[in-house]
Amino acid sequence: MKLVVVGIGQCGGRIADEFVRLNKRAHRQRGIEIIVDAFAVNTDAADLAGLTTIKADHQRRILIGGGRTHGHGVAKISELGAEIAKEDSDKVIEAMRTNERLFEADAFLVVGSTAGGTGSGVTPVMVKVLKERYMDRPVYALVVLPFEHEEDVEDRALYNTALCLKAVSSVADAVILVDNQRYIRKDTSLKSNMTRINEMIVEPFYNLLCAGEEQKAKYIGTRMLDTGDIKYTLSGWTAIGFGITRLPQGNLPWEKPASYMRKSQETQKGIQVMDEAISEMSIACKPYDAGRALFLLAAPAKEMSVDLVKELCDFLKNIAPQAIIRNGDYPREKGHLGVTVVLSQLGDVAKVREYYKKSTGLVKEFSQRKKVLSERQQADEEAARDVPTLL
Numbered sequence: 001m002k003l004v005v006v007g008i009g010q011c012g013g014r015i016a017d018e019f020v021r022l023n024k025r026a027h028r029q030r031g032i033e034i035i036v037d038a039f040a041v042n043t044d045a046a047d048l049a050g051l052t053t054i055k056a057d058h059q060r061r062i063l064i065g066g067g068r069t070h071g072h073g074v075a076k077i078s079e080l081g082a083e084i085a086k087e088d089s090d091k092v093i094e095a096m097r098t099n100e101r102l103f104e105a106d107a108f109l110v111v112g113s114t115a116g117g118t119g120s121g122v123t124p125v126m127v128k129v130l131k132e133r134y135m136d137r138p139v140y141a142l143v144v145l146p147f148e149h150e151e152d153v154e155d156r157a158l159y160n161t162a163l164c165l166k167a168v169s170s171v172a173d174a175v176i177l178v179d180n181q182r183y184i185r186k187d188t189s190l191k192s193n194m195t196r197i198n199e200m201i202v203e204p205f206y207n208l209l210c211a212g213e214e215q216k217a218k219y220i221g222t223r224m225l226d227t228g229d230i231k232y233t234l235s236g237w238t239a240i241g242f243g244i245t246r247l248p249q250g251n252l253p254w255e256k257p258a259s260y261m262r263k264s265q266e267t268q269k270g271i272q273v274m275d276e277a278i279s280e281m282s283i284a285c286k287p288y289d290a291g292r293a294l295f296l297l298a299a300p301a302k303e304m305s306v307d308l309v310k311e312l313c314d315f316l317k318n319i320a321p322q323a324i325i326r327n328g329d330y331p332r333e334k335g336h337l338g339v340t341v342v343l344s345q346l347g348d349v350a351k352v353r354e355y356y357k358k359s360t361g362l363v364k365e366f367s368q369r370k371k372v373l374s375e376r377q378q379a380d381e382e383a384a385r386d387v388p389t390l391l
């Protein structure tokens with residue numbers, strides 16, 4: 001599957017940058033292309049300059065709202081981000097049109113944070129505009145939820161998140177939820193290491209996007225997972241996860257287990273890795289609530305059997321009994337066994353519901369704050385009424 005990636009705001013731009021690196025890796029290691037083009041869109045010029053891999057021209061790193069923000073961002077005000085996006089989205093579409101190969105893309109992926117003003121405000125508008133312009137392509141959103149400590153100290157982070165989730169879910173074909181907090185569960189030192197977190201966010205997409213793009217027969221599985229399967233599966237709230245394990249390298253006869261043992265070890269390993277993928281999903285969710293799901297098994301051809309695929313299918317069916325499951329095998333990994341899992345059409349995501357709930361109180365508070373501010377301004381003007389003006 002080939003994507004056009006559009007990164008919004010600082011977080012979105014950096015993750016789009018990471019997708020470009022993933023594409024370079026696919027090219028280098030496998031000779032295939034998974035990203036047709038990538039763009040970074042921001043209201044902040046310095047953030048755009050800080051990217052490293054997206055082409056450094058004005059058609060790829062696009063500053064919007066320059067007239068209003070003078071290139072300094074929208075300071076967390078998502079409403080301003082959305083207004084700017086409505087005015088300036090043409091700039092992005094124009095830039096995309098300069099790429100004649102854009103139509104080779106199977107889908108668009110718009111990426112942004114839900115807490116940032118630019119990410120939360122611009123992402124839903126961008127998705128809407130792309131859907132209107134390219135009606136025959138799905139437009140997916142990947143949105144990054146804030147760390148807990150950000151929610152604790154800044155109620156704007158919560159409020160922006162609720163606004164963004166509501167808007168983006170009403171326009172995107174699927175919303176892939178990525179919870180920053182989940183990436184530091186095992187290693188809190190990662191909190192300050194955004195690059196590492198971003199690598200972990202994009203990693204599950206590697207095999208998923210590559211599998212359907214393979215041309216050589218030896219890299220095409222018994223059941224190839226292609227673009228059609230992914231498009232069918234992605235719908236509504238979505239989570240993605242990836243697990244991997246190194247396979248024993250024993251090549252000498254006495255290092256090889258007997259075939260009956262090998263088979264049960266193989267199945268056990270496969271299930272273990274799938275279980276890891278599910279517990280490492282990008283957002284905490286209940287597989288039981290998924291309406292659609294897919295999994296991709298990647299391993300050396302000799303390590304994959306029809307039985308293993310069947311066992312994995314049964315395992316997933318067991319925990320996601322309501323889901324229509326698509327699956328595939330990808331004979332590519334050397335010395336590793338990897339499983340990618342996507343759970344989609346999630347009926348109920350507790351975290352999303354929590355954001356909506358917590359923000360209802362804030363709606364009143366923010367409009368009250370706005371009112372107080374304008375009353376103060378009025379009082380100031382009133383007090384200065386009799387002072388002569390110099391201008």
Ligand SMILES: Nc1nc2c(ncn2[C@@H]2O[C@H](COP(=O)(O)OP(=O)(O)OP(=O)(O)O)[C@@H](O)[C@H]2O)c(=O)[nH]1
Pocket residue numbers: 008009010011012014015043044047073074075076077113114115116117118119120144145146147150180194195197198
């Ligand atoms: N995973 C990840 N999260 C990030 C990254 N950069 C920022 N964030 C998160 O994104 C949120 C802040 O949003 P930003 O993307 O910095 O803000 P913005 O969209 O540029 O909007 P403004 O700066 O308000 O105009 C916070 O929750 C951060 O934790 C990143 O590179 N990776």
Ligand SMILES: [Mg+2]
Pocket residue numbers: 009010044047073116118
């Ligand atoms: Mg910013």
